Amino acid sequence: MSKEILFSSYELNGFELNNRMVMAPMTRSRSANEGKLATDLTARYYQQRATAGLIITEGTYVSEEGIGVVNVPGIYTAAQIEGWKLSTAAVHKEGGVIFAQLWHTGAYSHPDLHEGKKPLAPSNVNPAQQVFTAEGFKPSEEPQAMTAEDIKRTVNDFKQSALNAFQADFDGVELHGANGYLLQQFFSKNSNLRNDEYGGSVENRARILFDILDELKQTVDINKVGVRLNPSLNGIMGILVDDETITLYNYIMNKLNDYGLAYVHLIEPFTDVSDNENAVQEVAKHFRKIYNGTIIINRGFNKETATKVIEDGDADLVSFGVPFLANPDLVARFKTDALLNTPDQDTFYTPGEKGYTDYPTLNN
Numbered sequence: 001m002s003k004e005i006l007f008s009s010y011e012l013n014g015f016e017l018n019n020r021m022v023m024a025p026m027t028r029s030r031s032a033n034e035g036k037l038a039t040d041l042t043a044r045y046y047q048q049r050a051t052a053g054l055i056i057t058e059g060t061y062v063s064e065e066g067i068g069v070v071n072v073p074g075i076y077t078a079a080q081i082e083g084w085k086l087s088t089a090a091v092h093k094e095g096g097v098i099f100a101q102l103w104h105t106g107a108y109s110h111p112d113l114h115e116g117k118k119p120l121a122p123s124n125v126n127p128a129q130q131v132f133t134a135e136g137f138k139p140s141e142e143p144q145a146m147t148a149e150d151i152k153r154t155v156n157d158f159k160q161s162a163l164n165a166f167q168a169d170f171d172g173v174e175l176h177g178a179n180g181y182l183l184q185q186f187f188s189k190n191s192n193l194r195n196d197e198y199g200g201s202v203e204n205r206a207r208i209l210f211d212i213l214d215e216l217k218q219t220v221d222i223n224k225v226g227v228r229l230n231p232s233l234n235g236i237m238g239i240l241v242d243d244e245t246i247t248l249y250n251y252i253m254n255k256l257n258d259y260g261l262a263y264v265h266l267i268e269p270f271t272d273v274s275d276n277e278n279a280v281q282e283v284a285k286h287f288r289k290i291y292n293g294t295i296i297i298n299r300g301f302n303k304e305t306a307t308k309v310i311e312d313g314d315a316d317l318v319s320f321g322v323p324f325l326a327n328p329d330l331v332a333r334f335k336t337d338a339l340l341n342t343p344d345q346d347t348f349y350t351p352g353e354k355g356y357t358d359y360p361t362l363n364n
């Protein structure tokens, strides 16, 4: 059993996943079209990777206001829903399961992407990031602090985009609560200076996530909703850990137990936090003790470490980013201990098929 656990099936709230290997969400910036549409090419890319137990799509905008990277698809117009149907049909044809990652970038954006207007964020804190615009990378600027009305509308945008995703035949949705984007900007003290019910205490900073989930609970199958979190993100992507970070994520994970979600998708620290007592060092191990449902763990896993983390009982599923990007048949390669293709970083975010749909499989 032990060598095979990665390839064993997993029952995910009614979905029979063929294996424990998840394709992590990855922005690929191939939607350089008018309507921010997923296309035939997007469908081919996901179809090639459909032997993953579960695919989570690239971050997909919940609204125009959520835009923060050029050439990324959305899921807030009828044409975008139609565009995504190509991908869901292609993956389902191969017997795969596919969730859409719902994304609002908040401050991690640029006025160029909003017709000159400031992007909306919890507070007017410049995340000091490089933003990928039509004219290349530009430094982020000070965003506009959201009003209560803005927050309400944003919660509704998440709800509507989830409904749209189900209309596009996605099997589920993942809320992007990680990597320094809007939801994490609310969670973190350094990016949230609000003094209303969305700022200050741990409960208040986490509130927007639960507002969205409470809306979703009433409108979609909540057991087809996942949440992605990066609890130990520190010093990059505009986020710092602080003296309440561990308390905050303990609170969030504990409260998520009440929702019956599809899963929580956690990320091990992106940077070395070993000398930072405010950061959770071993994310899966720590939160496994708090969260009762399915945990997907991510970052830097290979076949051996993924097998171990599941065997140790610290996670149920493991997601792979770059390995799936460069190896459409990653499952077959792991099964046969085949060599992996080398990822080409230069084509991670460039248009067209090169570095997208032309990575070879073992059979060609």
Ligand SMILES: Cc1cc2nc3c(=O)[nH]c(=O)nc-3n(C[C@H](O)[C@H](O)[C@H](O)COP(=O)(O)O)c2cc1C
Pocket: 024, 025, 026, 027, 028, 058, 059, 101, 176, 178, 179, 228, 267, 298, 299, 300, 301, 319, 320, 321, 322, 323, 348
């Ligand atoms: C090209 C690229 C794009 C990414 N885009 C997203 C994204 O849209 N949403 C997200 O949550 N994470 C995104 N990530 C992070 C990955 O999901 C993952 O956390 C990261 O690659 C680490 O996993 P790995 O070591 O298995 O590659 C991206 C990573 C890469 C390399």
